[in-house]
Amino acid sequence: MNGPPKLARPDLVPDPDRGRETMEAQQRDIASEARFADDFEFDPATIIDGPLATPDEDPPLVAGIDQAFLDDRVISAIVVSRGGEVVERVYAVTDLSIPYIPGLLAFREGGPILDAVAELTSTPDLFVFxxxxxxxxxxxxxxxxxxxxxxxxxxxxxxxxxxxxxxxSVEGLAAGERVPIESDEDVTATAGERIGYAVQTRQYDSPNRHINPLYVSPGHRVGAATAADLVLALADGYKLPEPTRRADAYADEAKSLVDD
DNA sequence: GCGACAG
DNA sequence: ATCTTGTCGC
Structure with missing residues (x-):
């Protein structure tokens, strides 16, 4: 009952109708304001999604966010859980204004996500996008x-x-393995930085077919290595981390519920 | 002009 | 992302 997190930077809320150059300029501002290093209250070692080892544990609140589409509307779903137990589920239906453009995803889905965040009554310790x-x-x-x-x-x-x-190579990594992802010429403003990890949360036993890894990267206030650790800790037998799977399922559920 | 790219 | 049943392999 602490309520949703407030808009710390209302001036940086993604605005769909502003033109590519302006959007890219704002992304540079976002990047300069972002902190790609651990800076949070909870203990990352206590992150878990599944049966608790000891009954007295109190894992952090983790929010999984995902969306489902219905014509030119999007359903943004958020499922908040603690140690694998769902605490809250909310969703918002928002009209879409721009198409998907690689590199500008936040301007299409960011506003809708904030609409769903506003519906939260709890205050998650970590958001998984x-x-x-x-x-x-x-x-x-x-x-x-x-x-x-x-x-x-x-x-x-x-x-x-x-x-x-x-x-x-990230081909056929074993479950639990990770490979650093470094910034290259496509990534402006940095060179040779460790911007994320290919993370193998699950893998088949057979040599024939193999599962591709997930690409995990810091959002804000989390370092690359920790981001990879957190995702591995939140995975439970499936490729996608549980918070994401729950949000995915809830978005589909809300979609068919809203469908007309 | 070609390439190439989250959801 | 979304349209969708069966089917390959352990």
């Missing part, structure tokens, strides 16, 4: 943009790599 954070052309992916606007710890979890270069 669907998409990149620092792994972005201007180091301002949607996880970073939302993290800075709300000034909350956040991480980005993407299913494919937007930009940056893995330091080695």
């Amino acid at each position: 669907d998409g990149s954070g620092r792994i972005h052309f201007r180091e301002a992916g949607i996880a970073t943009h939302m993290g800075v606007v709300l000034d909350v710890p956040s991480v980005g979890v993407a299913k494919s790599l937007l930009c940056g270069t893995p330091t080695r």
